[in-house]
Amino acid sequence: MSQKHATTLIKSLCAGGALCQARALFDEMRARDVVAWTAMLSGYASNGCHGDALDLFRGMLAAGVGPNEFTLSSVLTACRGGTFAAGGCDPSSLHAVAVRRGVHHMPYVVNTLIDAYASRREGVADARTLFDALGSGRTDASWTSMIAGYARWRQEHVGLQLFQTMIQVGVELSPFTCSIALHACVSIANLCIGQQLHLLSLKKALSANLAVANALIHLYCNCAHLLDARRLFDEIPEKNLVTWNTLIAGSETREAGPWGCPSEKLWRGPTIEQCPCGHVLQVWEHSRCKENVQQDGLQG
Numbered sequence: 001m002s003q004k005h006a007t008t009l010i011k012s013l014c015a016g017g018a019l020c021q022a023r024a025l026f027d028e029m030r031a032r033d034v035v036a037w038t039a040m041l042s043g044y045a046s047n048g049c050h051g052d053a054l055d056l057f058r059g060m061l062a063a064g065v066g067p068n069e070f071t072l073s074s075v076l077t078a079c080r081g082g083t084f085a086a087g088g089c090d091p092s093s094l095h096a097v098a099v100r101r102g103v104h105h106m107p108y109v110v111n112t113l114i115d116a117y118a119s120r121r122e123g124v125a126d127a128r129t130l131f132d133a134l135g136s137g138r139t140d141a142s143w144t145s146m147i148a149g150y151a152r153w154r155q156e157h158v159g160l161q162l163f164q165t166m167i168q169v170g171v172e173l174s175p176f177t178c179s180i181a182l183h184a185c186v187s188i189a190n191l192c193i194g195q196q197l198h199l200l201s202l203k204k205a206l207s208a209n210l211a212v213a214n215a216l217i218h219l220y221c222n223c224a225h226l227l228d229a230r231r232l233f234d235e236i237p238e239k240n241l242v243t244w245n246t247l248i249a250g251s252e253t254r255e256a257g258p259w260g261c262p263s264e265k266l267w268r269g270p271t272i273e274q275c276p277c278g279h280v281l282q283v284w285e286h287s288r289c290k291e292n293v294q295q296d297g298l299q300g
Contacts, residue, residue, distance in 0.1 A: 003029065007036045014043025019052075034068050042074040050078040069103040076112040080119040091116040091123060110134060111141045118149025144177045147184075156184040160193060173200065175209035182215035191223040214242050221250020 001009075006029050013022035026032070026040045037060045044053035057075050060067065067075070076094055095113055098104040104113075114130050117123035131138065131146045143166045150159030163181045167173065178201055185194035198216055201207040207216070213236050220229035233239070233247050 003031055003033065003036065007039050010036065010039045010043065014039065014047065017047060019043060019047055019049065032063075032065070034065055034071065037065055038068065038071040038074065041071060045074045045078040053078040066101060067097065068101070069098075069106045069109045072098050072101070072103065073108050073112040076109075076116045079116050091120070092126070107134075107137055107139060110137075111139060111145065114142055114149075115145040118145050119152070121153050124149050124153055124155070138171075140171060140174055140177065143171055144174070144180065147177065148180050151180055151184040151187065154187075156188045159184050160190075167200070173204050173206065175206050175212050178204075178206050179209075179211040179215040182212065182219055186215070186219050186222045189223055191219070191225070194219040194223070210236070210238070210240060210243070214240075214246055217243065217246045218250065221246065226251060 006025060010022045010025055013019070013025070022040060022043055026036065029036060037056070041053050041056050041060070044050070044056060053075060057067070057071070060071070072094060076091065079091055079094060091113060094116070095104065098109050098113070103109050110130055114127045117127035117130065127146060127149055131142055134142055143162070147159045147163050147166070150156065150162065160181060163177070163184075166177075178197065182194060182197055185191070185197065194216075198207070198219075201212050201216070206212050213232060217229045217232050220226070220232065229247060229250060233243065236243060
């Protein structure tokens with residue numbers, strides 16, 4: 001089998017999750033170029049095998065094969081959140097490799113560097129430096145990674161300010177970015193900005209996206225607007241487990257009765273597989289405890 005065909009097969013096997021077969025084929029290759037190494041490394045990274053991705057990257061360097069921009073992007077993806085901190089791999093070391101290889105200015109690499117830096121508390125400032133240096137070269141991925149980094153590390157106000165700038169400069173709003181901004185509003189209980197985002201999502205036809213809809217329900221529950229949350233819940237044609245859990249947990253937290261609306265039953269239509277049974281039992285037990293306390297108080 002030619003090197004080209006073997007590499008193509010490795011990509012296909014990795015895409016299907018058959019990593020053991022892909023690695024066996026990779027090991028059998030007599031000659032491996034950077035494309036073959038990157039295919040196997042990317043397969044590991046995209047399937048969550050971050051340790052294997054790092055080990056393979058080290059083996060690639062030891063074999064004298066220089067990484068390209070796609071190799072580095074895959075390794076950086078695996079490096080998010082300090083996964084390899086104990087092993088000595090962090091975004092700054094890979095950033096140095098990118099500089100030496102002369103690919104550190106390529107948008108594909110810069111965006112993954114921003115994402116990797118922003119996934120660590122101590123790396124947010126470095127991510128912002130790279131983000132600012134991009135200037136007009138910023139993409140939707142650049143903005144999203146930076147906003148998500150701020151939201152992750154309790155700097156929601158800065159993240160929302162950056163989100164506002166993104167809208168003002170005319171960057172196309174994606175459902176993912178919108179949901180991140182909404183979750184930032186939830187964290188600081190900012191209903192005003194959240195409602196503006198709700199209107200914006202309607203204008204951009206994003207409110208039908210399930211991630212956005214779930215984030216809106218979370219916002220309204222967190223801000224004690226349970227009727228608005230219930231209305232959004234009822235408008236979702238295909239609810240997932242997150243949808244159900246968000247409304248139930250929000251209703252419980254705000255002590256509006258186990259179903260948010262006492263006169264209605266929330267459980268109308270879902271199959272047993274869709275029911276978040278753990279939350280249901282917790283809410284039901286919470287409701288029974290409250291009733292017992294109230295009865296004891298009246299009897300006492």
